[in-house]
Amino acid sequence: MAEALSGDEARLLATIDARAEELWALLRDLVRAPSVNPPGDTRAAAQVVTSWLERQGLRPEVMGSAPERPSVVVRQAFGSFGAPAGAAGQRLLFLSHLDTVPLGDAAGWDTDPHGGEVRDGRLWGRGAADAKGSAAPMLLALSALAAAGLPLRGSVSVALVADEETGGAGAQYLLEQGTLAADAVVVGETTDNQVAIAEKGVAWLRLTTRGRTAHASVPHAGVNAAAHLVRWLGRIEHNVAARLPERCHPLVSPPSLTLSTLAGGVAPNVVPDRAEAVVDRRTLPGETLELARDELLAEARALQGEDGTVQAAVDVLVWADPFETPADAAIVRAALAARRALGLDAAPVGYQQASDGRFFGARGVPTLVLGPGVAEGTHVPNESVPLAQVLEAAKLYALTACRYLGAFGE
DSSP, rough: OOOOOOOHHHHHHHHHHHHHHHHHHHHHHTSSOOOOOOOOOHHHHHHHHHHHHTTTOOOOOOEEOOOOOOEHHHHHHEOOOOTTTTOOOOEEEEEOOBBBBOOOOGOOOOOOOTTTTTEEEESSSSSTTTTTHHHHHHHHHHHOOOOOOOOOOOOEEEEEESSSTSSHHHHHHHHHHHTTTTTTEEEOBTTTOEEEEEEOOOEOOOOOEBBEEETTGGGSSSBOHHHHHHHHHHHHHTTGGGGGGOOOSSSSSOOOEEEEEEEEEEEEEEEOOOOEEEEEEETTTTOOOHHHHHHHHHHHHHHHOOOTTTTEEEEEEEEEEOOEEHHHHHHHHHHHHHHTTTTTOOOOOOEEETHHHHHHHTTOOOOEOOSSSSGGSSTTOOOOHHHHHHHHHHHHHHHHHHHHTTTSSO
């Protein structure tokens, strides 16, 4: 059942509705500014953002660890009932990213991947959903809030960062600079505009075995690292991967372990002295890197107990923390109230992928993920996003800011 809107809220939403075409044009321009990563050059997309913000009378900052990888940050402070702007208020951060994944097979695209074509109520192109489809409504929501003169207390920032798709270096750099200090964070990713309060983590772990090379005609003279790796992987599949689905979480799917790459040996007639595999381990909130690593090493130790020639190691290539924000956190209540105000269901969900939200969750900052589009439609040819959902996202972001900064009751 929809909650009643205040008069100020209704006028704010009407303003956003009236700017729908402007919103969609901004998204189109962002999609038309290629920012494929690698190489991760976000200069064209950042220019679209800064030019648009300056036309709104807002003052963006452009910064990054390298000139070709800029991020854009804009902050608007609000005062309430005569208080100085930003006094005694909360700092709300909306965060999304400008870079996109590569295009993949060009033959798989039915439209120009950087054309921003509008067809069948959707905008098509790389980044249309992930995550320029969140970036554009965040910008419009901030502009609408800045112009509305609402009695908010605190500040709203929008940060559109580089390098999310290749590990999150853009957000990490801004955090190290102290630019992204916040009391609550809304991350723009593809959640079908639902409020995701739990996010799975990911570990990329390299499994290495070492042996001793020899001529393949006298294999007993060597130690076959590849054979050891195969045996180790077999134990992992049986004793670890097969049991992970038994672990449950109310909002996200069970953890998983996927063998991603496998390599070993130099020639058919040579006993390999080194072999390695990389596994992708998705973790639940509450699971740690140490747990994921130790489960694999336990199987190596068991193998070593059977064969003293086994030498095995696990190295961490990538680790992204899972996180979970309590359902009663103020930012979660605000976002769910925003959905109810639009007549939408308001049950929190989980996010199955990893986002830059992990950096804030690891710091104890209440964080949620919310944005248009669905994950199944990203990282593939013919990426697109429903325009109606992009407009809905702008309303949700604006209403969330209103509710969180205390302008209206929940």
